Amino acid sequence: MRDEPCPLTCHLRVYEHRAHTVLELRGEIDLLSATEIGPSLDRVTGRPGARVVIDLRPVEFFDCSGLRLLYRARARVLDGGGQLQLVCAHPLTLRVFRVTGLSRLLPPQPTLEAALARSGAASGSL
Secondary structure, eight states, X not given: OOEEOOSSXXXXXXXXXXXXXXXEEOEEXXXXXXXXXXXXXXXXXXXXXXXXXXXXXXXXXXOHHHHHHHHHHHHHHHHTTOEEEXXXXXXXXXXXXXXXXXXXXXXXXXXXXXXXXXXHHSOSOO
């Protein structure tokens, strides 16, 4: 695994794991933190053929700003022909995903290992 420093925020950790870039979001994901996370997220998700996992397990609060980040990440990864997986186990956040329809577009997995297994079984698109 390779850690990259997070220049603007403590809300994001980026590392490589089993040929995937993992974006681990932390703490409260709101308008301020989403603004700080956005450039790093765009850099990773804009790579052609990117294999990305967004891990929300350390997130304590997640609002519509976080949803916008996820929708944008999904669009960018798909446009580049890559794969995006989501890890989330928090009941309230999962409810938001169900209500907004995000869980149909980007089915959340309970663990990083489950997301990586799903990625390995995927054909290259969501």
